[in-house]
Amino acid sequence: xxxxxxxxxxxxxxxxxxxxxxxxxxxxxxxxxxxxxxxxxxxxxxxxxxxxxxxxxxxxxxxxxxxxxxxxxxxxxxxxxxxxxxxxxxxxxxxxxxxxxxxxxxxxxxxxx
Amino acid sequence: xxxxxxxxxxxxxxxxxxxxxxxxxxxxxxxxxxxxxxxxxxxxxxxxxxxxxxxxxxxxxxxxxxxxxxxxxxxxxxxxxxxxxxxxxxxxxxxxxxxxxxxxxxxxxxxxxxxxxx
Numbered sequence: 599x600x601x602x603x604x605x606x607x608x609x610x611x612x613x614x615x616x617x618x619x620x621x622x623x624x625x626x627x628x629x630x631x632x633x634x635x636x637x638x639x640x641x642x643x644x645x646x647x648x649x650x651x652x653x654x655x656x657x658x659x660x661x662x663x664x665x666x667x668x669x670x671x672x673x674x675x676x677x678x679x680x681x682x683x684x685x686x687x688x689x690x691x692x693x694x695x696x697x698x699x700x701x702x703x704x705x706x707x708x709x710x711x
Numbered sequence: 712x713x714x715x716x717x718x719x720x721x722x723x724x725x726x727x728x729x730x731x732x733x734x735x736x737x738x739x740x741x742x743x744x745x746x747x748x749x750x751x752x753x754x755x756x757x758x759x760x761x762x763x764x765x766x767x768x769x770x771x772x773x774x775x776x777x778x779x780x781x782x783x784x785x786x787x788x789x790x791x792x793x794x795x796x797x798x799x800x801x802x803x804x805x806x807x808x809x810x811x812x813x814x815x816x817x818x819x820x821x822x823x824x825x826x827x828x829x
Binding site for chain 2: 600631635639640641643646654656686688690699700701702704705707
């Protein structure tokens with residue numbers, strides 16, 4: 599158990615809908631990262647937050663947005679969902695950006711029908 | 712821009728044998744971190760080992776060790792005494808040690824699927 603929690607574990611929804619994925623970082627970790635992993639693919643970095651502020655953006659679609667709240671939990675919002683958005687979405691945290699490793703949550707599996 | 716390449720989509724190893732997974736990367740930076748993550752069928756991402764670029768000594772964690780060749784930009788993972796539980800997808804990852812305004816993106820390779828044969 600990495601200490602990073604993500605809810606829900608599974609999410610099934612229809613095209614055009616909007617969903618919110620939630621992540622709680624490890625206690626004391628200030629930095630949160632979101633990744634997308636499509637079936638049998640590598641990890642695509644989406645976005646990073648540090649202590650409530652956006653710090654880096656990767657290949658995140660305009661239909662997707664995220665935020666980190668004062669209690670450091672983070673939410674990833676996915677809207678106007680398409681079939682191709684079906685993937686495993688990971689959240690990871692680290693103490694601060696200058697420390698090396700990040701620890702991953704168990705992921706949220708999103709299925710868009 | 713930095714890139715990470717894992718040229719072996721799949722590898723197989725006999726139980727109790729040794730296997731080496733390859734990773735090469737491209738960067739113009741001198742200070743960075745390299746990691747190997749394991750993703751078993753449960754899909755959980757598990758940190759296996761890390762290496763700081765400024766350290767010449769290769770990192771070791773029990774049966775896992777790396778061969779870090781900074782000049783060649785190579786970072787291979789050696790698994791000794793392979794066990795059935797080692798079967799997983801292995802991802803190599805890069806992260807710069809410095810960033811502008813705290814921007815520290817991680818770059819992952821495409822992964823190598825390791826099969827362990829009984």
